[in-house]
Amino acid sequence: MTKEELRKGTDLFLLDLDGTVYLSDTPVAGVAETLSRLREEGKRIVYLTNNSSRTRAEYVEKLTRLGLFGRGDDVYTSAHAAAEYLTSRGARRVYALATDAVRAELAAAGVALGEHSPDVALLAYDTQLTFAEMKKFNEALASGCLYVATHPDDVCPTDGVPMPDVGSFIALFERSSGRRPDVVCGKPYTVMGECIARKYRVPAARTCMVGDRMHTDIRFGNANGMRTLLVLSGETTRESMAAFPDVPDLVLPSLAQIF
Ligand SMILES: [Mg+2]
Structure with a gap:
């Protein structure tokens, strides 16, 4: 072509x-x-x-700063796709590993977030992740709920050594729970x-x-x-x-x- x-x-x-x-x-x-x-x-x-660690607003700010964002443009992330997938399926309660900003964006998109007896475990790119949250996520997986990951990338590029990305956490939770995501959005x-x-x-x-x-x-x-x-x-x-x-x-x- x-x-x-x-x-x-x-x-x-x-x-x-x-x-x-x-x-x-x-x-x-x-x-x-x-x-x-x-x-x-x-x-x-x-x-x-x-990359589901940042919000639409954060990307618009960067793209605007670099002179790349114009009239009529938009930004769509794998977290947006996950939000649409979960709301269209009527997810009742979603335990999400995600940054505070992305959690707020998911909530604004109508995703019901909560940690008690979730019907969905959502793995986004949580760069604020703590061990206590990993433990809870692992328990959610053990309960048999639907397991959704935003994207499969193993590493995220940086100027230096690439950072562990969601694919690396998928591997970690596979070792601990024996489960792989039922759905990957990105x-x-x-x-x-x-x-x-x-x-x-x-x-x-x-x-x-x-x-x-x-x-x-x-x-x-x-x-x-x-x-x-x-x-x-x-x-x-x-x-x-x-x-x-x-x-x-x-x-x-x-x-x-x-x-
Ligand atoms: Mg690229």
Whole structure:
């Protein structure tokens, strides 16, 4: 697929964050201007991240500071997908491991949070986690309630050593409880894809997932019937992409080259 075909056939661009539009605290060169042109062409831009440790407001603040957030843009995280999944299923009481800010966001989205006899245990990226909470979460899993994780990433990139992410906690709770999540919401799974299609009312065939990771971003786009654009501004190279089963519709050095 050419970049002209990709642009013409896409109404909604889903953009991964780190490695795609910025590297840590630096915008990828030329991407801010590219986003302005896409908005001028009437394209909708939604930032899509698996990271469930931060709220929409926190991401909007960062993207605005970096000159990447424009009129009509939105941010959607795996915690938002989890909230929609749980409220649509009528979850009665959810014991959630999540940061205070994300807990407040879940509650505002209508998720009934509580720790006594929950029917759902929700594992989000809780960077304030204590041992007492891990113990309670393990007890909830032992009770047999539905087990939902926001996303599967093992580590979260930093400037130095990558930090343990939700996938590492999934492994920990598997050792202690023998259970793996019944549902994982974020990339590369379909829960978040279905949420996006409902929320923004754009068919998957006219949605393009743009990202730098083959096994999350590109797998997500393909699993949800979207177009996919792999950018080489993050962790994947032309050599390393061959090791993955998925094939993106287009590969570019960075999103800035889409014009
Ligand atoms: Mg990335």
